[in-house]
Amino acid sequence: MSTPEPSRRLTIGEALREAIAEEMRRDDDVFLIGEDIGIEGGFGGAFGVYLGLPEEFGHDRIVDTPISEKVIAGAAVGAAALGMRPIADMQYSDFLFECMDELVNQAAKLRYMSGGKVSVPLVMRAPVGATNRGAQHGQSPESYFVHVPGLKVVCVSDAYHAKGLLKSAVRDDNPVLFFEHKLLYGSKGREQAGGLDLTAEVPQEEYLVPIGKAVVKRPGRDVTVVATHLALYRVLAAAAELAAEDGIECEVIDPLTLLPLDTETIWASLRRTGRLVIVHEDTLTGGWGAEVAARAAEECLFDLEAPIRRIASYDVPMPSAPSLEDAIVPSVERIKTVIRELRD
Amino acid sequence: MAAVAEQPDEGTLARLYRQMLLIRRFEETVYYLFLEGEIPGTLHQYQGQEAVAVGICDALRPTDWITSTHRPHGHALAKGVTPRAAMAELYGKSTGCCAGKGGSMHLGDPAVGMLPALAIVGAGNTVVTGLGLAFALRRSDQVAVCFFGEGASNEGAFHEGMNFAAVRRLPIVFVCENNLYGASTSFDTVSALVDVADRAAAYGIPGRVVDGMDVLAVREAGVEAVASARAGDGPTLLECKTYRFVGHSRSDARGYRADDEEASWKERDPIPRLRAVLAEPAAAAIEREVEAVIEDAVEFARASPDADPQEARTDVYA
Numbered sequence: 001m002s003t004p005e006p007s008r009r010l011t012i013g014e015a016l017r018e019a020i021a022e023e024m025r026r027d028d029d030v031f032l033i034g035e036d037i038g039i040e041g042g043f044g045g046a047f048g049v050y051l052g053l054p055e056e057f058g059h060d061r062i063v064d065t066p067i068s069e070k071v072i073a074g075a076a077v078g079a080a081a082l083g084m085r086p087i088a089d090m091q092y093s094d095f096l097f098e099c100m101d102e103l104v105n106q107a108a109k110l111r112y113m114s115g116g117k118v119s120v121p122l123v124m125r126a127p128v129g130a131t132n133r134g135a136q137h138g139q140s141p142e143s144y145f146v147h148v149p150g151l152k153v154v155c156v157s158d159a160y161h162a163k164g165l166l167k168s169a170v171r172d173d174n175p176v177l178f179f180e181h182k183l184l185y186g187s188k189g190r191e192q193a194g195g196l197d198l199t200a201e202v203p204q205e206e207y208l209v210p211i212g213k214a215v216v217k218r219p220g221r222d223v224t225v226v227a228t229h230l231a232l233y234r235v236l237a238a239a240a241e242l243a244a245e246d247g248i249e250c251e252v253i254d255p256l257t258l259l260p261l262d263t264e265t266i267w268a269s270l271r272r273t274g275r276l277v278i279v280h281e282d283t284l285t286g287g288w289g290a291e292v293a294a295r296a297a298e299e300c301l302f303d304l305e306a307p308i309r310r311i312a313s314y315d316v317p318m319p320s321a322p323s324l325e326d327a328i329v330p331s332v333e334r335i336k337t338v339i340r341e342l343r344d
Numbered sequence: 345m346a347a348v349a350e351q352p353d354e355g356t357l358a359r360l361y362r363q364m365l366l367i368r369r370f371e372e373t374v375y376y377l378f379l380e381g382e383i384p385g386t387l388h389q390y391q392g393q394e395a396v397a398v399g400i401c402d403a404l405r406p407t408d409w410i411t412s413t414h415r416p417h418g419h420a421l422a423k424g425v426t427p428r429a430a431m432a433e434l435y436g437k438s439t440g441c442c443a444g445k446g447g448s449m450h451l452g453d454p455a456v457g458m459l460p461a462l463a464i465v466g467a468g469n470t471v472v473t474g475l476g477l478a479f480a481l482r483r484s485d486q487v488a489v490c491f492f493g494e495g496a497s498n499e500g501a502f503h504e505g506m507n508f509a510a511v512r513r514l515p516i517v518f519v520c521e522n523n524l525y526g527a528s529t530s531f532d533t534v535s536a537l538v539d540v541a542d543r544a545a546a547y548g549i550p551g552r553v554v555d556g557m558d559v560l561a562v563r564e565a566g567v568e569a570v571a572s573a574r575a576g577d578g579p580t581l582l583e584c585k586t587y588r589f590v591g592h593s594r595s596d597a598r599g600y601r602a603d604d605e606e607a608s609w610k611e612r613d614p615i616p617r618l619r620a621v622l623a624e625p626a627a628a629a630i631e632r633e634v635e636a637v638i639e640d641a642v643e644f645a646r647a648s649p650d651a652d653p654q655e656a657r658t659d660v661y662a
Contacts, residue, residue, distance in 0.1 A: 031481060060481060066511065068504040070470045075508065078474020078488075081459055082409075084481065086474075101501075105464050106471055113450040114460040115443030116659035149660050173662035 011186025034089025038062035073102035108150030164209025220249035274305035390418035392589035395614035399562025411468030416461035424456035444651025466499030476514030495526030513578035556584030
């Protein structure tokens with residue numbers, strides 16, 4: 001047995017870059033496609049994830065496109081149908097609505113409507129999250145895709161899982177929507193993320209994280225809280241305060257994959273705590289939290305000791321002004337208030 | 345319209361005639377069976393446009409790929425989906441080319457180089473760029489053809505696909521089948537340009553108007569465009585002027601088209617036009633063979649088991 005090499009602390013951005021480089025080295029069929037991703041003198045994608053990759057892989061396998069989202073997704077679908085493994089890039093997840101046909105009608109359905117003869121192993125990376133950019137650059141639209149049979153939906157919140165899940169997504173034979181939160185990349189440092197340390201231990205040696213498996217981020221006996229992305233960190237902050245201030249112990253779960261959802265892990269926790277809260281930055285109505293709540297009600301109703309609660313962005317377009325945005329997205333205070341209500 | 349192209353050898357003429365007739369008889373038979381209630385759903389039929397699919401696909405290799413539309417029966421047969429597998433798919437049988445999960449609007453089979461047809465207007469115009477990109481990345485000399493209607497030329501997907509294919513010089517031939525109507529909407533009411541081919545200039549690629557009722561003209565244009573794509577010279581837009589002899593779909597009584605317009609296009613029917621240059625015994629032999637093939641396909645479809653409800657929830661994920 002070889003001695004494992006020591007871990008390093010990486011940001012999500014760095015971890016994603018490593019995952020992409022490793023997969024491109026491993027498999028010639030992996031290529032990148034998107035806007036502003038490989039331009040010399042450019043910025044390596046909207047959040048710098050691709051910086052340095054053109055130097056190693058050249059410009060054939062890093063396909064810079066026009067501002068044509070339908071082509072980004074459509075080309076990824078066509079190439080994937082022939083067995084290539086595109087990692088497509090949407091600069092902002094808001095732009096996914098430009099290519100809903102390619103994702104929902106084509107990528108998700110080709111396998112089924114071909115009777116299983118065609119697979120579409122593409123990855124579509126898309127940053128979500130409100131960052132004072134307003135209604136068209138601040139959405140978290142992952143729930144739209146959770147509704148689509150044939151897609152997989154992944155949401156990553158830390159560098160370790162981001163790297164392992166992206167590598168799994170590239171190797172998956174299905175279309176995977178891969179959502180990352182803009183404030184969690186770590187490219188802008190701790191200030192913009194509200195003082196969060198956005199680095200995590202990432203092993204030197206290769207590893208994969210399976211799609212469809214949730215992770216318990218904090219164990220606790222009183223309330224099960226399921227959250228993704230930046231909301232997860234707000235939940236963790238709320239959990240620490242509730243433990244100190246009220247003696248309430250939250251069990252915090254990062255589902256990591258929304259489709260397929262790891263209900264096994266979530267229900268096991270719920271059956272112990274008897275209380276379930278779902279927190280996401282996506283808007284409330286029809287959000288993925290509603291699906292988790294509905295399934296919990298169907299499958300675990302008699303384990304519940306209190307109503308299921310959802311905490312989400314309020315049902316308005318995302319405003320730009322910091323004071324307005326803060327009033328819309330789930331805050332640590334809102335999370336604490338709801339969880340206290342459950343205990344009372 | 346271009347003059348009738350220089351004639352290829354007799355074997356080629358016979359092959360083209362056979363393929364066009366196969367599609368025509370398949371469609372006529374399917375229409376009858378649909379009216380009889382044997383075939384479920386709806387149909388978007390290809391009668392009248394056979395020269396386009398047959399002329400283009402004759403210029404392709406088996407390893408080349410095509411994308412198709414909601415009107416795919418002709419493309420599927422021309423690219424090599426068997427009449428049995430196509431017919432069984434229309435019947436909703438497990439032996440269909442998509443195991444009954446695709447149906448009329450999604451005929452296709454990767455084994456013959458055809459994606460399941462994409463029935464959203466314009467969808468193929470972006471997806472085909474991925475086929476071309478894959479060929480380019482793999483340094484293969486394969487070519488992809490995108491069949492689409494003139495209606496799709498007003499979709500945003502048309503613009504994005506054409507521009508991207510052009511700027512990357514992808515090995516693609518865009519084949520616009522201009523049958524003059526998008527459902528009931530006449531093209532001259534939705535486009536200030538008469539010829540879709542003129543739009544090629546906006547992308548810096550060649551555009552050509554072709555007589556879509558002359559299989560030899562289509563084939564000649566196809567051979568040239570495919571050779572150019574294969575040689576790395578990038579995409580071509582071929583606009584084949586054609587006409588569907590039937591309604592848009594099965595519920596269409598064609599009240600928006602004048603009888604004399606329909607009659608004038610039927611006079612240019614590509615099938616008798618080609619038959620006129622074939623030797624009588626050869627043509628008659630082909631006709632007998634095609635009848636037998638269609639009869640066999642119907643018998644095969646009728647005898648095949650219905651798609652199994654146990655399979656309704658499979659093939660969603662790989």
